[in-house]
Amino acid sequence: MALTEQQPLTRATVSARGGHRRRRFPAWSLIIALALVAIILLVTILAQVIAPEPLEAAAITQRLQPPSAHHLLGTDQLGRDIVSQLFYATQASVLIAGSATLLSGLIGAVLGALAGWFGKGVDTVVSFFIDVQSSIPAFILALGALVFFGGTPTVLVIILAVEGWERIARVTRAEVMSVRRSGYVQSTLNLGVSRFTTVRHHLLPALVAPLVVQITLAFPTKILLESALSFLGLGIRPPATSLGQMVGTGEQYLASAWWVVVVPGLAIFLISLAVGIIGDHLQNRMIRHAG
Template sequence: MTDATLKDAAVGRRLSLPRIPVSVAIAAGWIIAMLLVAILAEKIAPYGFTQLDLRNRAAPGNVAHWLGTDELGRDVLSRLLVSIRISLLIAFGATAISAVVGTLLGFLAAHFRGIVEQFVLMLADFQASMPFLILALAVLAFFGNSLTLLVGLMGLFGWERYARIARGLAISANAQGYAAAVRQLGAMPSRIYLRHILPNIASTLIVSTTLVFPEVILLESGLSFLGLGVQPPMTSLGNMVGYGREYLTRAPWIMLAPATTIVVTTLSVSVIGDWLRDRLDPTLQ
């Protein structure tokens, strides 16, 4: 193979690489930064998130406290870093539960059809028709607040989307040749769905995950804002916004820092989700 041929092949590979828009690159950078902050929160926080400084209560940003302090003299930056960890932990946990539950129910509906399918679709319609925030408020008010209960409860948010998508795609895959061929070879249904069908529909489910993830963040923020989410002394982004609203006119930095983080994070995930949808949708190629 000549040098010219190698050069042409290299140029072809460069031209075939997907061009990532600037907005998507910025959004991905922000998400990566948030993940690093969540992992290293306790190490990079300048103070303990419950440490008090009564001499500097509700003080604006300065050399000692870059983002200022709250009404009790706690460092806003330190609390913001820990809040990012807790909010992302809840969002990732709830999204994972929602995706697993919805996908499994969708596979069950596609495999058994008949009564099982109608039952799953009925549950999905019931879930979609009921305002989830009201249901969450009722459950948390009755059973009390705990981080485990909060993650499990929000894991039930959005599962019907995964169930409908997984059911439709699984039915379509069962009608294709590869699933029938594997079935004729004697493979178990679990192997067919998890090893053969799931990888082929994973791209669509990933796009759905990027749509549910920001909604979970906003839902957690809303519950914490109403006082039924993360409870003190633990903190989250919504918790900080809820406490900071009372000092919006006197110390706006208490609320603006977590509110800005919520907006930018949800916007970044949405931008990445829109880009993935356009890239993975064969009808748009």
């Protein structure tokens, strides 16, 4: 059954809601969020270069040392430098969540565009899969898949990509239907212009803004889900590391060595918050332009 009851937020529907939507974060928060994202990207790209110690470096005699001049954020239960582990973990978590977000966006954009452009049978089939995906709890699906396939980075990316593609598909479908039914597109097709040219010049530019917003808003969910799975021991496993895996392995030392858990937990919070703020500002900007 085609989707008709729940319309996503697009430029085609946003003008009616623009009066009810207001910026949730002050303007200065965007500057801070962009600075945080720049630092996160720098760490992700240069983790091996800027980390004080190698990933495998351990010194049992220095285990659970508090923050000091030698170890700015302390050491973990194996005597590894928390700063170094944080850099490597951030790199792994951001790469996995980022890859999954892009793949999820690609799946949702392609299926949503096909449904919105061709309609009828294609729309019915795609809408059926969207409804099925929406009815399955993402976390339960991820748990079952990881138990069966194992927690390799490739498997994690695929599993995380499956979560959330339906929301992007809804947005894309509604946007494509709006553009497809517009007068200038109908006139272009009636004049004999090829569909490929019409899609390239009219459809793709209209999809860029809403897709960027949806992908940006989807990233925090991916990194939180990856962290939760790794925390449970079903995601990244030693000797590799991720932010969730750092929290999971250090959880038992929270009472005696809080920095082992608080530091990666704070990193997860800041990454999710920074990207979420950027996504919120992008969405509000699109709403103002649509209104």
